[in-house]
Amino acid sequence: MLYTNLKHIESAAQYNKILSENENVMVICGRMGPMCIPVYGIAEELEGEYKHVQFFDMEFDNPESYVIRNLPEVRGFMGIPFTIYYKNGVIVKATSSIQSRDMITAILDKEFGAPNKG
Amino acid sequence: MNTNHYEVIIIGGGPAGLTAGIYLSRARVKTLILNEGTIGGQMVLTHEIANYPGVESVSGYQLSNIMKRQALSFGCEIRSNISIKEFNLSQKVKSFVISDGTTYTGDAVIIATGGRSRTLGVPGEDLLKGRGISYCATCDGDFFTDKEIVVVGGGNSALEEAVSLTKYASKVTIIHQFDHFQAFEHAIAEAKSNPKIIFVMESTITAFYGEERLESVGIKNLKTDETINFKTDGAFIFIGYVPNTEFLKERVNLNQWGEIVVGPDMSTDIEGVFAGGDSITKRYRQVTTAVSDGTIAALSASAYINELKKSTRI
Numbered sequence: 001m002l003y004t005n006l007k008h009i010e011s012a013a014q015y016n017k018i019l020s021e022n023e024n025v026m027v028i029c030g031r032m033g034p035m036c037i038p039v040y041g042i043a044e045e046l047e048g049e050y051k052h053v054q055f056f057d058m059e060f061d062n063p064e065s066y067v068i069r070n071l072p073e074v075r076g077f078m079g080i081p082f083t084i085y086y087k088n089g090v091i092v093k094a095t096s097s098i099q100s101r102d103m104i105t106a107i108l109d110k111e112f113g114a115p116n117k118g
Numbered sequence: 119m120n121t122n123h124y125e126v127i128i129i130g131g132g133p134a135g136l137t138a139g140i141y142l143s144r145a146r147v148k149t150l151i152l153n154e155g156t157i158g159g160q161m162v163l164t165h166e167i168a169n170y171p172g173v174e175s176v177s178g179y180q181l182s183n184i185m186k187r188q189a190l191s192f193g194c195e196i197r198s199n200i201s202i203k204e205f206n207l208s209q210k211v212k213s214f215v216i217s218d219g220t221t222y223t224g225d226a227v228i229i230a231t232g233g234r235s236r237t238l239g240v241p242g243e244d245l246l247k248g249r250g251i252s253y254c255a256t257c258d259g260d261f262f263t264d265k266e267i268v269v270v271g272g273g274n275s276a277l278e279e280a281v282s283l284t285k286y287a288s289k290v291t292i293i294h295q296f297d298h299f300q301a302f303e304h305a306i307a308e309a310k311s312n313p314k315i316i317f318v319m320e321s322t323i324t325a326f327y328g329e330e331r332l333e334s335v336g337i338k339n340l341k342t343d344e345t346i347n348f349k350t351d352g353a354f355i356f357i358g359y360v361p362n363t364e365f366l367k368e369r370v371n372l373n374q375w376g377e378i379v380v381g382p383d384m385s386t387d388i389e390g391v392f393a394g395g396d397s398i399t400k401r402y403r404q405v406t407t408a409v410s411d412g413t414i415a416a417l418s419a420s421a422y423i424n425e426l427k428k429s430t431r432i
Contacts, residue, residue, distance in 0.1 A: 034164075041156035042199050102201070
């Protein structure tokens with residue numbers, strides 16, 4: 001169980017449904033640990049700003065998380081969280097371990113476009 | 119009235135900053151916390167806190183959230199995950215410009231920027247972070263099941279984490295720059311008695327190598343200057359903490375280790391600027407000592423504001 005304020009993905013079926021129904025998706029797959037908590041915190045703050053992106057988390061130790069753990073894009077990853085960015089269901093970027101707000105917004109801006117501040 | 123003006127601006131949202139925020143807001147002092155990372159600072163990274171008086175056991179994440187809620191409930195404002203682009207502490211009214219271009223001004227400032235894990239700063243470290251290089255054994259240890267890894271450091275964290283990593287790794291090589299450890303005797307004894315751990319002393323890492331993941335490290339023997347390429351699947355780095363005070367260099371009085379020099383009332387050498395928590399010069403760094411610093415800094419800042427108001431009235 002992840003004690004975050006993000007929307008949780010709890011099954012592979014739910015994961016597939018989310019990817020098929022949303023254009024821009026970010027999924028953080030981790031635990032309640034030191035490298036993951038800061039990333040959840042940043043995503044929680046960005047949710048209000050990047051309204052065109054759907055933010056989710058998924059518990060790393062949930063057996064259903066194989067959908068992320070087995071992705072070819074995470075081969076070589078040896079640090080959680082695994083953070084995956086999807087455009088129309090296709091992976092456009094994947095990162096391993098802790099990331100800063102600047103690193104995350106740089107990816108969001110590049111892959112999904114900067115938020116409309118108007 | 120400038121809505122971006124605060125009586126006190128606190129830089130940092132760890133236990134010292136949040137405590138100062140709680141005290142000041144409760145005293146009806148208009149207070150803003152500006153925080154570069156996630157609220158809670160290093161406290162949020164602690165799996166379990168069992169020695170915080172009045173709380174038998176709590177995770178650092180939970181305690182951070184409680185402190186944050188407490189501060190917000192008294193009216194403290196918090197802006198986190200921002201970066202400070204420019205600031206001025208030397209004027210009577212202090213100012214900060216943050217990443218989105220907003221300027222905040224304050225009559226007094228409390229610096230509570232805390233510290234962070236020290237990195238080696240050698241080639242390959244940034245590139246292979248999360249791909250074999252880790253700073254957290256409890257987070258990433260299980261990725262190294264039946265693998266051979268190195269642990270860098272010689273303090274309590276390094277030795278204790280090396281022992282905990284033997285639950286997963288088949289072999290743990292501790293690399294340390296000195297010929298002796300700085301850890302407590304019991305930690306040294308436990309590491310030395312573990313058959314999976316070997317020691318490479320008076321040596322340092324010169325580089326990390328690998329394409330998709332870490333494959334080897336360069337180890338330099340500091341006595342002979344000989345460097346070898348050492349094959350490894352992972353590297354865990356525990357070489358202490360550094361205060362987050364680089365941005366204050368030549369602006370605030372720092373000691374040789376970059377820690378902020380403060381008086382007993384947490385005042386710095388700049389009028390109206392106070393400091394507390396892990397970024398100041400002190401011996402013991404605990405959540406409880408940070409909370410104490412934050413309290414003292416808040417009371418001192420509050421007294422300073424009151425004097426300022428009195429002198430303005432005269």
